[in-house]
Amino acid sequence: MFEVLKPLPPDAILGINELFSRDRDSNKVDLSVGVYQDEGGLTPVPKAVRLAEQQVIQAQTTKTYVAIAGNAEFNHQMELQLFGSSHRALCDGRISTVQTPGGSGGLSVAAEIICRAQPDTKIWLSDPTWPNHKPLLSLPGLKLQQYPYYDYVNHKINFEKMVSTMKTLGSGDVVVLHGCCHNPCGADLSPDQWGILAELFGQRGITPLIDLAYQGLSEGLEEDVYGIRLMAESLPEMIVVASCSKNFGLYRERVGAISIVLKDTKQAAATLSNTSNIARGIYSMPPDHGAAIVASIFCEEELRKLWIQELGEMRERINGLRRLLVDKLSEREPPQDFSFIANERGMFSFLGISRSQVIRLREEFHVYLVESSRINVAGINRSNVDYVSDAIVGVL
Ligand code: LMR
Numbered sequence: 001m002f003e004v005l006k007p008l009p010p011d012a013i014l015g016i017n018e019l020f021s022r023d024r025d026s027n028k029v030d031l032s033v034g035v036y037q038d039e040g041g042l043t044p045v046p047k048a049v050r051l052a053e054q055q056v057i058q059a060q061t062t063k064t065y066v067a068i069a070g071n072a073e074f075n076h077q078m079e080l081q082l083f084g085s086s087h088r089a090l091c092d093g094r095i096s097t098v099q100t101p102g103g104s105g106g107l108s109v110a111a112e113i114i115c116r117a118q119p120d121t122k123i124w125l126s127d128p129t130w131p132n133h134k135p136l137l138s139l140p141g142l143k144l145q146q147y148p149y150y151d152y153v154n155h156k157i158n159f160e161k162m163v164s165t166m167k168t169l170g171s172g173d174v175v176v177l178h179g180c181c182h183n184p185c186g187a188d189l190s191p192d193q194w195g196i197l198a199e200l201f202g203q204r205g206i207t208p209l210i211d212l213a214y215q216g217l218s219e220g221l222e223e224d225v226y227g228i229r230l231m232a233e234s235l236p237e238m239i240v241v242a243s244c245s246k247n248f249g250l251y252r253e254r255v256g257a258i259s260i261v262l263k264d265t266k267q268a269a270a271t272l273s274n275t276s277n278i279a280r281g282i283y284s285m286p287p288d289h290g291a292a293i294v295a296s297i298f299c300e301e302e303l304r305k306l307w308i309q310e311l312g313e314m315r316e317r318i319n320g321l322r323r324l325l326v327d328k329l330s331e332r333e334p335p336q337d338f339s340f341i342a343n344e345r346g347m348f349s350f351l352g353i354s355r356s357q358v359i360r361l362r363e364e365f366h367v368y369l370v371e372s373s374r375i376n377v378a379g380i381n382r383s384n385v386d387y388v389s390d391a392i393v394g395v396l
Contacts, residue, residue: 181346
């Protein structure tokens with residue numbers, strides 16, 4: 001039966017990373033896959049994670065199953081982290097949370113629960129968005145649509161166009177928003193823009209699905225959930241999918257969660273039984289290790305402080321690299337302006353160069369980025385920034 005299957009092209013992001021791994025050139029630079037790298041080009045395990053991991057292993061007496069909904073303490077702490085301990089929806093018991101295998105697992109569960117509740121839902125993705133949103137949110141019945149988001153010419157959000165599209169939507173529509181550090185463009189909604197959208201979504205009955213894969217890597221832990229807390233304050237229903245891959249450096253442990261805000265506690269309980277049932281039907285239950293580490297960091301004051309400090313260092317480093325790259329590029333007097341990179345946030349920005357220039361960067365200079373011209377800013381360091389800047393200006 002498998003003769004019908006034809007080989008597919010490599011993954012748009014991970015495929016580039018594989019090409020990088022095979023390259024033997026000593027100058028090669030990886031700006032492709034969205035993993036944090038330190039000055040030495042390594043993706044470190046944060047100290048807080050190492051310490052928590054030792055405690056988890058020492059305290060563990062069994063490897064029996066945890067639960068379909070995962071680690072209860074992790075789920076509770078994620079709710080506190082996302083919504084804040086005094087948030088009305090949390091105090092009212094209107095949030096239902098299930099631990100998932102990474103944010104991607106959370107997006108899959110989100111698609112299933114939307115489909116179960118309302119099979120003909122239109123799910124609106126930003127143009128552009130993370131390429132994996134599409135397969136993760138595609139289910140028979142659900143209709144994927146795109147709304148305008150990034151203005152590639154002026155390097156900012158085209159908010160007017162975005163709002164005019166939102167004005168044509170209504171109840172039955174789900175809009176996927178990036179909580180912070182937009183992937184791939186790095187252009188985030190301002191507090192005022194979140195406010196306008198929250199009001200519009202309330203008037204029109206639109207349900208937000210907020211993908212939060214980078215909490216703490218834009219402006220700060222609290223600042224980065226401004227939009228989530230605001231929307232959960234004013235809207236009766238919303239979905240949040242969070243990942244702990246990047247902010248805890250737990251990529252391969254697959255730690256994430258889906259939290260759904262509901263109208264009342266009865267609906268929250270009914271939804272929790274459905275998300276649990278969906279999880280059981282896809283992967284039975286999530287892996288334990290990473291969530292146990294996160295729970296122990298959240299619950300121990302010293303570990304938590306250490307993690308917040310390490311997260312702050314990652315954020316500052318990325319923001320510093322943005323400014324450094326802009327300075328290095330402008331010293332070379334390029335024919336196009338790159339100053340917008342310093343105003344964007346998180347790991348990603350588009351360089352705004354053509355696909356053929358991206359390929360030249362790879363083939364002539366061994367600098368690897370996604371073909372859309374998305375760079376992972378965290379792949380730059382003080383030793384390679386001059387080389388990368390020369391290469392970029394060299395292909396313009
Ligand atoms: C990325 O966008 O590079 C990361 O989120 C990794 C991935 O899985 O695509």
